Amino acid sequence: MCDDDIHVGLVEEPKPSRRTFGLMTVAGAAMASNAYAGTVTEKDVEVKTADGICDAVLYYPTGKGTWPAVLIWTDIMGLRPVFREMGKRLAAQGHVVLVPNPFYRSKRAPVVDATFDFSKPEERAKVFALRSAMTNDGIDRDAATFVAFLDAQPQTNKKKKVGVQGYCMGGPLSFRTAAAVPGRIAAVGSFHGGGLTTKNPDSPHLLIPKTNAAYLVAVAQNDDKQQPESKDILKAAFAEARKTATVEVYPAAHGWCVRGSAVYDEAAAEKAWAELTKLYKARLG
Secondary structure, X not given: OOHHHHOOOOOOOOOOOHHHHHXXXXXXXXXXXXXXXXXXXXXXXXXXXXXXXXXXXXXXXXXXXXXXXXXXEOOOOOOOHHHHHHHHHHHHOOOEEEEEOOOOOXXXXXXXXXXXOOOOHHXXXXXXXXXXXXXXXXXXXXXXXXXXXXXXXXXXXXXXXXEEEEEOOHHHHXXXXXXXXXXXXXXXXXXXXXXXXXXXXXXXXXXXXXXXXXXXXXXXXXXXXXXXXXXXXXXXHHHHHOOOEEEEEEOOXXXXXXXXXXXXXXXXXXXXHHHHHHHHHHHHO
């Protein structure tokens, strides 16, 4: 998969200044974290994989009980405050949540900071290189390891199925997770996912028949404009595999779910979150 497949529609979007990006990301995460303070336990953890040690963050509701687990795959800029915010919010809704650093083989998180400027080709090249170092086999092994890690937590209700959600490059990774651990993954959320359908033999949509999950695929309008056939390919693949799926184009730009980006759209992001919540309630119990 090429980098453009991963980030269709994003590289041309206007971005905030370096300082604004950093302030928006940190401020947004801080506000959300405060909202869930006292209701969620947060732990920085290390997950042993076949290829090394993955740094990650684990969340679960504070108090006694067990809850269904969810794995979150980040976008191409990796584990950072805004994804910690998402993990904490999801845990507050009654889940055990793991947010790993997908680039752990190359660098510990965060892989970008407040000086990062996605509009500059030389800086984009840095994160694209991190993504290119990830192989399908490695992703599949990681997926199985992360789900096993979640299942090993005393807070996880192992009688319930597991959910997985991903943003941008995390969309395809979520599809791969569902295929790598079909006995555990029952719900998949992809938000402005890039490269879900390609002409390559390893296209994520070709994995759908190997999965046992229901899907929520939220597509950015500018991604749809550049690849209008992708949504139809997905719908056909889901129908042929007899999988329950919602594929919807949102009136928002690629990256709209990630607070702190120049294209963040709160109304559309909240709609996507509400749809995800409904999916998890229906499929994870």
